[in-house]
Amino acid sequence: MNIVLFGPPGAGKGTQAKELAKHYTIPHISTGDILRANVRDGTTLGIKAKEYMDKGELVPDEVLIGIIRDRLQQPDCKSGYMLDGYPRTIPQAEALKEILATISKPLDVVLNIEVPDKELIGRLSGRRMCSCGESYHMMFNPPLKQGICDACGGKLYQRDDDKEEVVRQRLEVYTAKTKPLIDYYSNMGILVNIDGTGSVEDVFRQICDVLDSHKK
Ligand code: AP5
Ligand code: MG
Ligand code: ZN
Numbered sequence: 001m002n003i004v005l006f007g008p009p010g011a012g013k014g015t016q017a018k019e020l021a022k023h024y025t026i027p028h029i030s031t032g033d034i035l036r037a038n039v040r041d042g043t044t045l046g047i048k049a050k051e052y053m054d055k056g057e058l059v060p061d062e063v064l065i066g067i068i069r070d071r072l073q074q075p076d077c078k079s080g081y082m083l084d085g086y087p088r089t090i091p092q093a094e095a096l097k098e099i100l101a102t103i104s105k106p107l108d109v110v111l112n113i114e115v116p117d118k119e120l121i122g123r124l125s126g127r128r129m130c131s132c133g134e135s136y137h138m139m140f141n142p143p144l145k146q147g148i149c150d151a152c153g154g155k156l157y158q159r160d161d162d163k164e165e166v167v168r169q170r171l172e173v174y175t176a177k178t179k180p181l182i183d184y185y186s187n188m189g190i191l192v193n194i195d196g197t198g199s200v201e202d203v204f205r206q207i208c209d210v211l212d213s214h215k216k
Pocket of ligand 3: 130131132133134149150151152153154
C-alpha cells in the first residue's frame, strides 16, 4: 500500500503512522523525523534545516525532494510506503508524482486527518518527546511516570518548535502552503477525510477501515 498521511501540525500523523507501520508492516517515512535526526547529528543539512524549523517555516522544496527521492528508492519501500509530513507544497507533490512514476509505485490514498485549530494548539503545547522516538501528551497520552519515557526510561523533552509562537506560525504556513494540496489530491480522486478528533484508537480504527477497503 502506498499512502500519504496528511494533516495540519498536531493532527496525529506521527502517532497514527507508528501504529499503522506495525499493523501493515510498511515503512513510516517522516520528513520531520529525518530532518530532526540531521539536526541532532549536526550534519550540514541539519544545520541549514534548523534555521527554518525553529521559525516554523518550511525547509526549501529542493532539499525535501532530494530526501524523498533517495528514501523511496530504498529496498524496504518495495512493499509500500507511508509518507508523513511530505508533500507540503504543490511543487513537492509534483516532484513526488514524477519520482513515483519512475519507480512504478503510484499513490493509492491520501488520508487527510482533520482536527480544528483550537485542539491542535492544545495537542502541540502538551506534547513531550523522547530521543528514542516515542511521543506523549501530558494530558491525552501521559507516560506512567511523569517526565520519563515508558519505553526506554529516557527523560522527556519539548520539541523546540512546540513553543506557542512557533506553533501559530506552523499553523499559518500550513494554511497558506500545504492546505491547497487537499484540492490537489481531491481532484485526483484519492483523498479520504478522516475525523481526527476522537481518541487515538478511534482514529486508528477509521484509518484501518479505509485501508482495508482499499486492499480488496
Ligand atoms: P513535522 O515533524 O512533520 O511536524 P508537523 O507537520 O508540524 O506535525 P507534527 O509532528 O507536529 O504533528 P503530528 O501530526 O505528527 O502529530 P502527533 O502524532 O505528534 O515537521 C516539523 C518541521 O520540519 C516543519 O515545520 C518544517 O520546518 C520541516 N519539514 C518537515 N517536512 C517538511 C516538508 N515536506 N517540507 C518542508 N519542510 C518540512 O500528535 C501531536 C500530539 O497530540 C501528541 O502529543 C500526541 O500524543 C497527541 N495526540 C495524537 N493523537 C491524538 C488524539 N487522537 N487525541 C488526543 N491527542 C492526540
Ligand atoms: Mg509528526
Ligand atoms: Zn524513550
